[in-house]
Amino acid sequence: MNEKPYVIDSHVHLDDRQFDVDRNEVVARAQTNQVGAILMSIHLDNIKPVIALAEQHQFKCAVGLHPNSADHADNTLESQLRGYAKHDSVVSIGEIGLDYYRDNVEPVVQHEVLRRQLALALELDLPVILHNRESTDDLLKILKEFPGIRGVWHSFLGTVEEAESYLELGLYLGIGGPLTFKKNEALRETVAQLPLDRLLIETDSPYLTPAPHRGKRNEPVYVRHVADMLAEVKKVSLEKVAQQTTKNTRTLFNF
DSSP: OOOOOOEEEEEEOTTSGGGTTTHHHHHHHHHHTTEEEEEOOOSGGGHHHHHHHHHHHTOEEEEOOOGGGGGGOOTTHHHHHHHHHTSTTEEEEEEEEEEOSSOSSOHHHHHHHHHHHHHHHHHHTOOEEEEEESOHHHHHHHHTTSTTOOEEESSOOOOHHHHHHHHHTTOEEEEOGGGGOTTOHHHHHHHHTSOGGGEEEOOOBTSSOOTTSTTSOOOGGGHHHHHHHHHHHHTSOHHHHHHHHHHHHHHHHTO
């Protein structure tokens, strides 16, 4: 039997409590199936556990404050993130961005914390992992204040026109489980038109589980379903998708 081509799940919340009962088994399934991972942090309290998990399992990780945690930032945020970024496993500032779907953090607070983290990413020459929920226009406006910023637009679900505006900024696009959802033919038509050399694949585990596992907890090994669908949509081989998305991920995150 031919060995499956290596792929990287570029967005995983491995520290999530849903993995508490079998985290080592989840990692083993990923590694046995030739799946690497980049682990996300979302608030200051989970950065240390995320770094520890990345180092334990030879994964990479991102450090940052999610917009839904932006009200936890104080004047030590930058110094804390600078310290964490010294770890060899840290390859990005993330998951950062804007989220207007939930109203627990005022937009003005989200904007300030996002700007601070974008400035830090430029200072440290690190890419960013961008969260967007119902905030596209404001997120684009703020990103344009930081020329030279590199990163990935996580969980891309937009139109061709929106994709072009992100690509023009030099961003990559994260493609996840929704690409496999039966109802998402419009997304598949859009992704078919996007350049493969600007796409990453992701799961957002334990969320956004791809078909055929919808309704169950997501995990990194399921990124293979995303890769399979991307190959079908782009009308190329799975080997080509695996090779190119892995190259894209390593290029963006410099490892």
